Structures are given as C-alpha cells and as structure tokens.
Amino acid sequence: MNVLAIGAHPDDIEILCAGTVARYAKQGHKVFMCHLCNGNKGSATHTSEEIAKIRRQEALESAKIIGATSICGGIADGEVVMDLTSRGRVIDIIRQADPDLIITHAPGDYHSDHINTSKLVFEAAYLANLKLWESEYKASTKLPFLYYMDTLAGINFSPQEYVDITDTIDTKIEMMLKMQSQLGWLKDMHDCDAPEFIRSVAKFRGFQAAVPYAEAFAQQKMYPQGLTKRVLP
Ligand SMILES: [Zn+2]
Numbered sequence: 001m002n003v004l005a006i007g008a009h010p011d012d013i014e015i016l017c018a019g020t021v022a023r024y025a026k027q028g029h030k031v032f033m034c035h036l037c038n039g040n041k042g043s044a045t046h047t048s049e050e051i052a053k054i055r056r057q058e059a060l061e062s063a064k065i066i067g068a069t070s071i072c073g074g075i076a077d078g079e080v081v082m083d084l085t086s087r088g089r090v091i092d093i094i095r096q097a098d099p100d101l102i103i104t105h106a107p108g109d110y111h112s113d114h115i116n117t118s119k120l121v122f123e124a125a126y127l128a129n130l131k132l133w134e135s136e137y138k139a140s141t142k143l144p145f146l147y148y149m150d151t152l153a154g155i156n157f158s159p160q161e162y163v164d165i166t167d168t169i170d171t172k173i174e175m176m177l178k179m180q181s182q183l184g185w186l187k188d189m190h191d192c193d194a195p196e197f198i199r200s201v202a203k204f205r206g207f208q209a210a211v212p213y214a215e216a217f218a219q220q221k222m223y224p225q226g227l228t229k230r231v232l233p
Contacts, residue, residue, distance in 0.1 A: 001029045004099035006121050008080060008113035009042065010035040010059040011179045015198060017103050017149040018172040019165025019215050023233040025066040026168070032097040033063045036073035036080060036090070036117050042185055054181050062178040065171060071096060080113040082120065088135060090124035095137035099144045101231055106148035106218065108156035122146065122220060145231050146220040154201060159216030162209035163232050169202055169213040
C-alpha cells in the first residue's frame with residue numbers, strides 16, 4: 001500500500017502517529033509523511049525564515065529514519081484556512097502519494113491548523129481522484145481509506161481502533177528527537193517534555209488496548225471505502 005500521513009506542522013506526525021507509520025514502513029509499505037505548514041512560527045529566537053528551514057531539515061531527518069518520503073505543503077503556520085487554494089494544494093499532495101490510506105488530524109483537535117487540515121484532507125481525499133480537477137499532478141487512482149489519529153493528549157477523541165506500537169515506540173521517540181527545535185519550544189510553551197509525553201500517551205492507549213504501547217485512531221466511514229475491513233497494521 002501507499003500510506004500518506006498528513007499533519008499540520010513538522011512534529012505532529014511524530015507525536016501522534018509515528019509508531020503506526022513506522023510499522024507500515026517496516027512491513028514494506030511505501031510511506032509519505034507530509035507537514036502541511038512550513039513551521040515558520042514555531043520559535044521564540046529564530047526568524048520565520050530560519051525556523052522554517054530548520055524544521056524542514058528536521059522533518060527530512062525524521063522521515064529518513066523509517067525510509068519515508070517527506071512532503072512540505074508550504075503553508076505558513078496559523079494560515080491553514082478553508083479556501084480553494086488550500087484545497088488544491090492538499091489535492092496535489094494526495095496525488096503525489098496516490099495513497100491507499102490517509103491518516104490525518106481528528107476534526108476535534110486543539111489547534112485551528114489541525115482542525116482545518118482535517119477538513120481539507122476529508123474534502124481532497126475524494127476530489128484528488130477526479131480527472132477533470134486539473135493540476136500539475138495526475139489524478140490519484142484510488143479512493144483512500146481515511147483515518148483520524150489521536151488528538152494531543154487524547155482530549156475530545158474517542159478511539160475506534162488501536163495499533164500496537166510496542167515494537168516501534170523507540171523509533172517514534174527517535175523520530176521526535178530529530179525535532180530538536182521543538183523540544184525546547186514545547187517545554188517553554190506548555191511545560192511539555194515531548195518524549196515523556198509521547199511515551200505516557202502511548203502507555204495510556206496501550207492500557208486501553210491491553211498491550212504495552214498503542215496509538216489510537218478513528219475511521220472516517222464513508223461510501224464506498226473501508227466499511228468491511230480493517231487496514232491499520
Ligand atoms: Zn501541530
């Protein structure tokens with residue numbers, strides 16, 4: 001399968017679903033990791049241009065750990081809005097990956113960029129298949145399964161399915177450690193120790209699923225995709 005994970009910012013995939021995409025990669029599936037925003041506001045010390053460059057490099061290094069292809073959507077932080085330009089951009093990202101399955105933010109997450117990424121991906125997942133929606137990329141060839149990943153700290157999220165990430169929790173944390181610029185930022189902004197946060201949430205979801213570490217997901221059920229089978233690893 002081609003698996004496409006789309007997060008709003010460089011680090012969201014690492015925090016919310018990297019254990020699962022690492023499992024997909026291990027199983028030999030082709031994994032694409034996209035951050036829709038360029039990360040240009042995630043610093044108190046660098047300029048926007050500097051931090052965007054640093055975070056792009058961090059995202060590339062994280063994706064490299066599991067042999068995934070990293071895509072940057074190029075939208076400025078805080079500027080993911082529901083308009084035709086953004087819809088077209090997400091369609092083009094989906095077309096580059098031609099995914100069987102897409103993982104993105106849950107519509108009830110905490111940040112407007114996350115919420116709008118979720119909505120844009122929902123719209124674009126169908127439209128990317130339409131040959132008459134013209135763009136520089138060829139129409140994708142499949143209607144992808146759509147899954148929402150956990151929210152930050154699981155707030156407002158009711159899991160439907162779990163993935164056992166016991167074998168990839170260390171890889172997930174290793175990927176997050178590539179986000180060096182964000183470790184201090186998260187500490188300063190939210191007093192959050194990111195590796196500890198990741199391990200604790202995975203342990204909590206693991207308790208729910210009766211395995212050591214897990215990630216939680218909910219499927220966007222829609223005609224005619226994925227109503228009779230599970231595709232998560
Ligand atoms: Zn984010």
